[in-house]
Amino acid sequence: MPSFSDALKSQVGRKILTGVTGVGLIVFIIFHLATNLQVFGDAHAFNEAAHALESMGWLLYILEAGLAVAFLLHAYVGISIWWNRRQARPEGYEKYQSKGGPSHMSWASKSMIFTGIVLLVFLVIHIDTFKFGATEMVTLPGGEQARDLKGLMIDTFQQPLWAFGYTAVMILLGFHLGHGFWSAFTSLTMKHNKYSALIYTVGVIFAVLMAVGFLFIPLYIYFGGGCEAALIQCQ
Amino acid sequence: MNLDSKVPSGPLEEKWSKHLNDIKLVAPNNKRKHDVIVVGTGLAGGSAAASLAELGYNVKSFCIQDSARRAHSIAAQGGINAAKNYPNDGDTIWRLFYDTIKGGDYRSRESNTYRLAEISNEIIDQAVAQGVPFAREYGGLLANRSFGGAQVSRTFYARGQTGQQLLLGAYQAMMRQVSEGNIEMHTRHEMLDLVVIDGKARGIVTRDLVSGEIQRWMADAVVLASGGYGNAFYLSTNAKNSNVTAAWRCHKRGAAFANPCYVQIHPTCIPVSGDYQSKLTLMSESLRNDGRVWVPKDKDDDRHPNDIPDEERYYYLEEKYPAFGNLVPRDVASRNAKIVCDEGMGVGPTGRAVYLDFRDAIEREGKKAISDKYGNLFEMYENITDDNPYEEPMRIFPAVHYTMGGLWVDYNLQSNIPGLFVAGEANFSDHGANRLGASALMQGLSDGYFIIPYTIGNYIAGTDLDEVSKDHEAFDEAADNAQSQIDKLFEVDGDKSVIEFHRELGQIMWDKVGISRSEEGLKEAISEIQDLREEFWNNVRVPGESSNYNKYLEFAGRVADFLELGELMAKDALHRDESCGCHLRAEHQTEEGEALRNDEEYSYVAAWEFQGVNGELQEELHKEDLEFDFVELKQRSYK
Amino acid sequence: MADTFTVHLKIWRQDGPDQPGKLVDYTLDKVNEHMSFLEMLDVLNEEIVAEGKEEPIEFDYDCREGICGSCNLVINGQAHGPKDMTCTCQLHMRNFSDGDTIVIEPFRAKAFPVIKDLVVDRSAFDRIIEAGGYVSVKTGSAPDANSIPIDKTVADTAFDYATCIGCGACVAACPNSSASLFTGAKLAHLNRLPQGEPERKKRTVAMVEQMDEEGFGDCSNYAECEAVCPKGISISAIAEMRRNYVKATLAGTEA
């Protein structure tokens, strides 16, 4: 039997890894969206939520480290799969066409590497903007001082480039998940002739929900929505 | 020529076990020192190679296809017989033996046929243990069905892909030995000659079909399992690469060719649709379990078959053979199809077809039941013909399917050249003048798994095998021979294509050496084949070059051999002035059109010895008399 | 008899493994709707041979009835052509119309090097089977065939996977050139039968490793392989392969 690390390097191992990390990331973005949607709650809800997270201390570091590992592994394996694929067919077809039927070839599945890399670039910028971006401090109802992330968000998304850039990326995220959700189930060996179509449909719905959920935020703020809800300094 | 059949003495039931007791064994550590060449990876070759390698011999295996798994055996559809008597319908080894002897119209060796029936059960055990997914009942046990020529259900099957599943079992067993280093596999290699040194088979010469290189291989014994020669007819149900070359070149080196005229014509094939036709597709015989064969009573009836009422249909098999009806043996069914078509009752655009109708079965059992049984065959039919057999009858016609003749072998499956063993369809052994459905798979596997591995040991242990080298003059001669034939083919540089010649040969064979043969026709055939062969060597065009992958060159060599074999088939048919099994001489039939045997004069195996070709093929006839100590010879009747 | 019609063909010609290849144009005007695709190529070859200007087109085939798995063409970008559940040799010209342009290419993958024109070397598949695609049973050592009853549905499902003809279309069509469907099908056949159980883990790991070694790509769950598979083998086989692989790996050292 192969050692655990050898197994992970094998084709099947790699695929299990994309699946595991993919599902991990799905779980993360569900939470992330839930937190982000607090922007639409009362004035302090979002900042409170963010602050609550930041107050977790070492637990947060562990979670963040786990997340970072998941992202990096996921990206690494995803890119290596794409690299292998180029090695595995040095000379391409003059004409190639999907046969349809049970095939899951779609723009979404064919563009995983593209949407993935866009997400990678996005993440770098995203974390730089929000996680490490300079913010003012606000006093929460409970009395603690916290970063005014909500303000930062509103500042950011009032600029068209940021607002529409995010929107575009969120659409690509939708596509990534459109194939990714179903694919992760299959990678994690949950493929059954009976439920497969159902999982695929659920995946597409999930992808649309995620994309729309996220992109709603920058668009809403850009078109001025954030100001009324925020009740804080809006220029 | 020595045609000693080496059949052990004693009662039929004890011959094989007694023989096994007497056989000499090779010590396990000595087996490593012996090389065995196996040509062919079909059921016979694959199973032989796997079992020999498992025993410890160094096996070198060869096939034409790009993988051992693609041998022609893969195409067998219907099933494999065994006397397991699982359905408890009274089957026994004796009954399977008896049906096979009777089916073969008493032209096979009792002892071999009995052994085949005896071994049949072990084959099923072996296949199941390998993971061959035979059909099962809901109770989890194996299912059986009945097949032409038998009144018991003894056929095991894996949907319509029995040959595929059995072959994959043998192939996988082979691959296991490849991984253990006991088999050296050479795919895309064609055997072009046999090397005989001091009267013993010591090697072969092959052509690497990719590089064109002529190569030499040495061994202590050679097993030939290269399949049948039905493609002499050009159109047949055999795969395109099936050929007689390996066997024929052995014949030219001295191996006797037995009963070449015994050719089985399968009754249920999809009819020819045009002159571009490259092969014929078999519809499994199992279809006759539920399909009813008929033609319109009125020759000029050109109504759609569904519009022809029952009383205007001629269910000729049911009328002529009430006991067996549509399940008469293949030769009887084929011959009757030809008769009704010759009488002008044939259907379809060419008038060379009869209906096989499932209307009544569908009414009786429902469409679902029929599709469960034959779904894939129905789809295949519809795919090829564009007609839907659930809605209108299939059109079928006989086609060449199997060759009972082949290289002569003794009870050990050894040819008259010591060290040359022949297995499967390539030998003549067990089916006499006609083979029953589902018994070729049985024979191939019985030869390969259970007979050859023992008898080869007996040969090797009992023979002085001197060191030889690949530089021996016999190797030089064989290699030069192979190369010069290729050079000659290119030198002709004529303007008629290889396929054209093959097609013309096929036409002669079908018309005159086919379902029904007459003295006059056979004589014509012989001279026409001679002319065609002459023309071939003066006017064939072989494109390309020999140092590269070149399918046309491969075919040219095979057609050249068919052009000789065809003449021998006609000669054999001409000399056999009786009818038996599939060999129907128009001059010898009962009033009902049945084959009329002449046991007094022809109860023998005709073994031909090659003498040369110069315009005419020269062959000397030798006879192995067939003795029937245990069964009584009867006129076959399926009434 | 049907009328004949004309097709324009663009066929990949390549002299050998290391030579460059290209698409060459041919026009064939004697096409009959009942011809099989390969018979159409036979007719074209006969014309090429008669003209004598170039070598005939090489392509693989044997049984011509959809079972041996020899035939292997990519027709208009689809492995085995446009018809579902059909091999190249069982594709008929009635699926094309007068004036159609048909592009014919070989199966392309690093693990399937071109031998000549449309003929490729698929021996990598043999090596995958060699790695473990069998049940180790010695000739003659088998118990009575009915001694192990097998649930009919299990046997039937095993059969569904066992029908793989080893054609390689799954690899040809897979954007990643993955051999997962082929490998998965053999594993799904043997692993679910009681006969295959003892070697299940070892077999799974060995075959997966061999697949890597041959240079096939990873599986990204595109399921294009299932779409082109002439036997309609489901990619559930691939998921099952992963499951068995994980189990084998977690099981650690035991064989």
Ligand SMILES: Cc1cc2nc3c(=O)[nH]c(=O)nc-3n(C[C@H](O)[C@H](O)[C@H](O)COP(=O)(O)OP(=O)(O)OC[C@H]3O[C@@H](n4cnc5c(N)ncnc54)[C@H](O)[C@@H]3O)c2cc1C
């Ligand atoms: C369509 C069809 C359906 C059938 N259905 C049934 C059935 O249901 N039941 C049944 O019992 N029988 C059936 N048969 C008959 C049966 O399939 C064959 O008789 C049997 O498979 C022959 O097996 P074999 O091993 O002797 O030869 P084959 O399977 O023909 O194998 C021949 C091997 O020899 C190799 N070879 C040939 N020439 C050379 C050479 N010169 N050099 C190197 N290698 C060479 C080939 O590459 C191949 O590997 C059917 C036959 C056909 C055509």
Ligand code: HEM
């Ligand atoms: C960091 C940047 C990312 C890159 C480079 C990337 C790349 C990829 C690639 C190339 C694949 C396809 C793998 C294959 O072909 O088999 C993939 C699959 C997947 N991705 Fe991403 N991705 C990224 C981020 C994300 C994110 C943020 C999520 C979820 C929120 C995600 C979820 C998934 C899922 C679920 C799959 C399917 C896994 C599988 O097939 O097993 N990815 N990713």
Ligand code: HEM
């Ligand atoms: C409109 C959409 C989004 C908004 C408004 C948003 C907002 C934020 C904010 C405010 C933070 C800082 C949280 C903090 O520092 O406590 C953050 C962090 C982060 N976001 Fe987003 N985000 C969005 C989309 C995404 C998407 C699509 C991804 C993933 C693909 C993502 C991944 C991350 C990550 C990884 C962090 C760092 C988390 C940490 O280290 O705690 N975000 N985001």
Ligand code: SF4
């Ligand atoms: S899985 Fe299907 S496509 Fe792949 S080799 Fe087997 S039969 Fe061909």
Ligand code: F3S
């Ligand atoms: S198309 Fe390829 S990516 Fe996987 S599901 Fe099939 S092997």
Ligand code: FES
């Ligand atoms: S030629 Fe055998 S499957 Fe097509």
